[in-house]
Amino acid sequence: MKVNEIFATIEGETSLTGIPMLFVRFTGCPLRCTYCDTTYAYEDGAEMTIKELLTIIENNGLPIVHLTGGDPLAQVELPELVKRLLENNRQVILETGGSMDIAPFVLDNVRIMLDVKTPGSGMAHHSCLSNIPLMRERTDEFKFTLCHREDYDWAVDFISEHRLTEKGCVINFSPVTPGLPPAELADWILKDRLPVRLNCQLHRFIWPDKARGV
Numbered sequence: 001m002k003v004n005e006i007f008a009t010i011e012g013e014t015s016l017t018g019i020p021m022l023f024v025r026f027t028g029c030p031l032r033c034t035y036c037d038t039t040y041a042y043e044d045g046a047e048m049t050i051k052e053l054l055t056i057i058e059n060n061g062l063p064i065v066h067l068t069g070g071d072p073l074a075q076v077e078l079p080e081l082v083k084r085l086l087e088n089n090r091q092v093i094l095e096t097g098g099s100m101d102i103a104p105f106v107l108d109n110v111r112i113m114l115d116v117k118t119p120g121s122g123m124a125h126h127s128c129l130s131n132i133p134l135m136r137e138r139t140d141e142f143k144f145t146l147c148h149r150e151d152y153d154w155a156v157d158f159i160s161e162h163r164l165t166e167k168g169c170v171i172n173f174s175p176v177t178p179g180l181p182p183a184e185l186a187d188w189i190l191k192d193r194l195p196v197r198l199n200c201q202l203h204r205f206i207w208p209d210k211a212r213g214v
Contacts, residue, residue: 001075002027004045006056007213011066012203014113014141015170016093021064022057029070031097033121035147035176040212041070050081058088066093073100082110099126102134112140118154120147120176129162137168143199145174152188165195172199 004025011019025038027045057065065085072078073096085092086109094105095113102112114131117123135142142164144155155173158164164171173196175185182200189196203214 001048001050001053001077001081002045003048003053004041004070005213006053008060008062009203009214010206011064012201012206012214013174013199014143014172015197016064016111017199017202019064020062021066021093022060022062023066023068024053024057024072026067026069026072026075028074029097030074030099031071031117031121031123031126033097033117033123033145035121035145035179037211038070050077050084053081054084054088057085057090063089064091064093066095068095069097071097071100073102073105079104082107086110097123097126098131099123099128101128102131106134106136112136113143114140115143115145116155116158118144118146118151120151121145124154132162132164132167135167135169139169141170141172143172143174145176146180146185147176148180149188151180152185156192156194159196171196173197174199174201177201177204 004027006024008022011017011021025041027041082092082105092110094110098114098116117127146152175182186198207214
C-alpha cells in the first residue's frame with residue numbers, strides 16, 4: 001500500500017470534530033478537484049505492507065483510525081487492512097471522494113464519510129450515485145464542499161432529489177477556504193432552515209501554520 005503520511009491529530013471535520021485519532025493518508029486519487037488541499041498526496045508516498053501499517057497503528061495506541069487520501073479506496077489492499085483493523089478492535093473512519101464503490105466497507109465499526117462532489121469541484125460527473133442507498137442512518141455522513149452560491153443551490157437540489165435528509169445521515173456543508181466565507185454559508189443555511197451541519201476545518205484554526213500532518 002502506498003502511504004503519504006501517518007499522524008496523530010484532533011479530528012477537524014464531520015460530527016466527530018475534536019476527537020483525537022490517528023490519520024493514515026494514502027497516496028493516489030482518481031479525481032482532481034479544483035480546491036484540493038492535499039495535492040501532495042497525488043503521487044508522493046512510500047510503499048508499506050499491511051503488517052508494517054498495523055505495527056505503527058498498534059504502537060500509536062489511539063482507538064480510532066481515520067483512513068484518508070488521496071482516496072483510500074484506490075488502494076487494492078484496503079479491504080484486507082480494514083478487516084485487520086476491525087479484528088484489532090479499532091474503530092475505522094473511511095473518507096472517500098465518492099467515485100468508487102463503498103459496498104465492501106459497509107461494515108460494523110466502519111464509519112463512511114462520503115464526499116459528494118459539487119460542480120465547483122470540476123468532478124461532479126464522477127460521483128458514484130449507487131453509493132447513496134448504502135449509506136447508513138446515524139453512522140455514515142455526507143459532505144458537500146462548496147465553492148460559491150451556485151454550489152450551495154446545487155447541493156440543496158441534490159439533497160432534495162436523492163432524499164438525503166430521510167436517510168438519517170449527518171449532512172456536512174463545508175466552505176472552501178479561502179473562498180466561501182463561513183459566515184456567508186451560515187447565513188444561507190439559517191435562512192433556508194436546512195437540516196445540515198456547518199463543517200469548518202478545526203485543525204486549520206488549531207495549527208494555522210501547518211499544511212501537512214494535521
